[in-house]
Structure formats: C-alpha cells, structure tokens
Amino acid sequence: MIERDAFGEGQHRWNAHLLILARDYGFSLRACRPYRPKTKGKVERFNGYLKHSFITPLAASLKQLGLELDVDTANGQIGQWLNDIAHQRIHGTTDEKPQVLLEQERQRLQPLPVKSPTDSPLPALTRHQVIPTESLQHPLSVYDQLLGVAS
Known part of the structure; x- marks a missing residue:
C-alpha cells in the first residue's frame, strides 16, 4: 500500500504493479489495521524469520568468500x-510443519493463469542486484529500486 485512505476512508492507494498482479491472479487486496499486532504481526513476522534464518547467514557465508549477496x-x-x-x-x-499444510492447501488452489512473459508489465530483476541485509523494513522506493522499477 502506498497511502492509506488516500481517496477517503477505506479507499487506499495501492502499488500499481500489485494491483495488476491481484487482477491477473484473481486475489483481492486487504489492508491490515494499523497498530494491530494480531493481524499485522503475523504478516510481518515472516520477514524477520527470513532475514535471520536465510538472508543473514547466506550473506555472512558469502562475505567470508569475498562475495556480496545478490538477487x-x-x-x-x-x-x-x-x-x-x-x-x-x-x-x-499451527504446531505443524508448513510443508504438511502447504500440501493440503495445494489441493485446493486454482491453476495460475497462462500468460506469456511479454504480457506482464512488471520488470525482470537484473543480475547482480545487491539485496539489503540490514533490514527488510524499507520504504517502498527501496524495493522499487531493488526491482529496477522506474519511479
């Protein structure tokens, strides 16, 4: 979300690329209420897990070899x-392995729409873009920069 209540209460300004993905893949966007850890925290918690369990260890291993973590x-x-x-x-x-739940969920998922790569207005990631490891809580402009999106 770019701006909450930009066009009136409950009418948010969303990232254009996210709106295209939602339309093409048939899901709807729903904003978490601000300052409500019961919903927002569950969404954001995985970012911390990803950083501490994957990104930081991988970046440290690469740094020992004199390399930077890239996309x-x-x-x-x-x-x-x-x-x-x-x-x-x-x-x-859930007290269960995510793999078990993922397999159960896959049985209920609809197939993805068939689209050619030229149909998508989303830019491809360029090689050797460095992934920021200090924080995953960046302004949208940092993610746009990482993805090579022109502002």
Whole structure:
C-alpha cells in the first residue's frame, strides 16, 4: 500500500504493479489495521524469520568468500532453504510443519493463469542486484529500486 485512505476512508492507494498482479491472479487486496499486532504481526513476522534464518547467514557465508549477496544468488538458494529448513520446522502457531499444510492447501488452489512473459508489465530483476541485509523494513522506493522499477 502506498497511502492509506488516500481517496477517503477505506479507499487506499495501492502499488500499481500489485494491483495488476491481484487482477491477473484473481486475489483481492486487504489492508491490515494499523497498530494491530494480531493481524499485522503475523504478516510481518515472516520477514524477520527470513532475514535471520536465510538472508543473514547466506550473506555472512558469502562475505567470508569475498562475495556480496545478490538477487541471483538468493534466488538460487531460497528453494533449498524453504524445503530443508522453513517448511520442515514445527510452526509456532499451527504446531505443524508448513510443508504438511502447504500440501493440503495445494489441493485446493486454482491453476495460475497462462500468460506469456511479454504480457506482464512488471520488470525482470537484473543480475547482480545487491539485496539489503540490514533490514527488510524499507520504504517502498527501496524495493522499487531493488526491482529496477522506474519511479
């Protein structure tokens, strides 16, 4: 969300690319109430887990080799981390492995729409973009910069 209540109460200004994704993939956007940890905290908690369990250790390992963590490297490592670590832990809220719940959910998911890469107005990530490791709580402009989106 770019601006809450930009066009009146409950009428928010959303990122244009997110609106396109929502339309193309058939989901609706819903804003969490501000300062309500019961909803917002559950959404944001994974960012901290991702940072401390994946990004920081990977960046540290690469730094020892004199390398920086970039988008290609993170993308190349994230699948194994998800399979071996994130999906195998016992989740604190559900008391189940996320992999088990994911398999159950996959049976209920609709197929993704068939689109060619040229149909998407979203830019592709460029090689060797450095991923910020100090925080995942950046203004939207930092994510746009990381993704190469022109402002």
